Amino acid sequence: MAFSSEIIGWYQQYKRDLPWRHTRDPYVIWLSEVILQQTRVEQGLPYFLRFLSHYPDVIAFANAPEDEILLHWQGLGYYSRARNMHKAAQAVVSAYGGVFPTRYDDLIRLQGIGEYTAAAIASFAANEARAVVDGNVFRVLARYFGIDEPINSSKGKKLFLKLADDLLDRTHPGLYNQAVMEFGAMQCKPKNPDCANCVLRLDCRAFSEERISQLPVKLKGKASRNRYFNYFVVAAEGRLLMNKRGKGDIWENLYELPMIETPCLMGIHELAGLQEVVECFGEQADLRLVAGPVKHVLSHQNLFAQFIAVDANEGYVSKKMKWNYVFTKDLGTLAKPKLIYSFLKDYMVE
Numbered sequence: 248m249a250f251s252s253e254i255i256g257w258y259q260q261y262k263r264d265l266p267w268r269h270t271r272d273p274y275v276i277w278l279s280e281v282i283l284q285q286t287r288v289e290q291g292l293p294y295f296l297r298f299l300s301h302y303p304d305v306i307a308f309a310n311a312p313e314d315e316i317l318l319h320w321q322g323l324g325y326y327s328r329a330r331n332m333h334k335a336a337q338a339v340v341s342a343y344g345g346v347f348p349t350r351y352d353d354l355i356r357l358q359g360i361g362e363y364t365a366a367a368i369a370s371f372a373a374n375e376a377r378a379v380v381d382g383n384v385f386r387v388l389a390r391y392f393g394i395d396e397p398i399n400s401s402k403g404k405k406l407f408l409k410l411a412d413d414l415l416d417r418t419h420p421g422l423y424n425q426a427v428m429e430f431g432a433m434q435c436k437p438k439n440p441d442c443a444n445c446v447l448r449l450d451c452r453a454f455s456e457e458r459i460s461q462l463p464v465k466l467k468g469k470a471s472r473n474r475y476f477n478y479f480v481v482a483a484e485g486r487l488l489m490n491k492r493g494k495g496d497i498w499e500n501l502y503e504l505p506m507i508e509t510p511c512l513m514g515i516h517e518l519a520g521l522q523e524v525v526e527c528f529g530e531q532a533d534l535r536l537v538a539g540p541v542k543h544v545l546s547h548q549n550l551f552a553q554f555i556a557v558d559a560n561e562g563y564v565s566k567k568m569k570w571n572y573v574f575t576k577d578l579g580t581l582a583k584p585k586l587i588y589s590f591l592k593d594y595m596v597e
């Protein structure tokens with residue numbers, strides 16, 4: 248089919264030279280694919296190299312402590328992905344003797360590996376004929392074929408998956424998959440695609456109908472909710488009070504400063520009178536705003552965070568709370584959300 252051969256021809260001429268393109272090791276491909284779902288190539292590359300140097304194979308990854316994996320993942324967001332990777336690595340060790348599977352049907356059973364990642368690993372590592380459909384592929388197909396079915400509706404997903412499967416080059420599925428993804432990333436970009444120099448231009452529906460900026464169509468997701476986090480900076484003799492977050496909310500098992508969430512943004516005086524604050528730091532605690540409020544956007548939540556220094560009377564801090572003092576020199580060994588990492592970086596310098 249002209250589409251596939253044009254795309255493969257373009258790829259062979261213009262592809263970027265990236266380290267994971269020189270291997271068929273499914274473990275290495277898995278690392279790169281999961282990291283690249285989080286970030287762009289330029290930002291993901293140092294993470295990929297760091298993970299590979301610390302954990303050269305899946306057994307080393309499986310045996311690492313979770314805290315250490317979260318620390319290496321710090322800054323990428325979606326920490327559940329790192330936790331799922333750890334569980335998947337442990338399953339590879341226990342169920343496959345440490346040999347990373349390459350069959351789609353085995354891969355899809357591993358924690359955190361969905362249809363896209365399973366198809367990518369199976370086709371890149373073992374040339375299994377599975378079409379990958381990521382954001383880049385959705386965009387190229389929607390534009391080239393002029394499809395305005397929303398890519399995130401169930402009807403749209405089925406339609407695009409079927410089309411991707413029909414277009415798949417069954418002799419070179421790995422090569423074709425990489426080609427179409429790279430074409431979307433480099434040529435048919437979300438904004439300002441390079442249509443003037445595009446090998447598909449003559450047959451591209453979006454181009455001929457001047458609908459490039461309208462495609463692909465995506466249904467709006469649910470609205471984000473606002474949350475108000477009050478972080479307390481309690482320092483004592485070169486140590487800082489820290490909290491390890493629990494299950495059931497964002498940032499599971501990551502470290503942050505002691506935090507009290509309020510239903511709206513509160514001023515310092517209002518906060519000082521809040522029963523929860525009094526219970527934690529005593530009635531005479533002196534509160535002082537040191538930073539914020541800063542807005543931190545997550546996928547479905549907007550966090551408004553303020554940072555408040557606390558001078559608790561006679562070192563009063565409620566023992567009810569599971570907070571622990573950590574030497575400031577050791578803070579770098581704790582995995583923290585970006586919001587906390589950035590605050591501490593600035594605050595500790597001052």
Ligand code: SF4
Nearest residue numbers: 435440442445448451
């Ligand atoms: S002509 Fe433009 S919109 Fe069409 S495939 Fe090429 S880069 Fe994408």
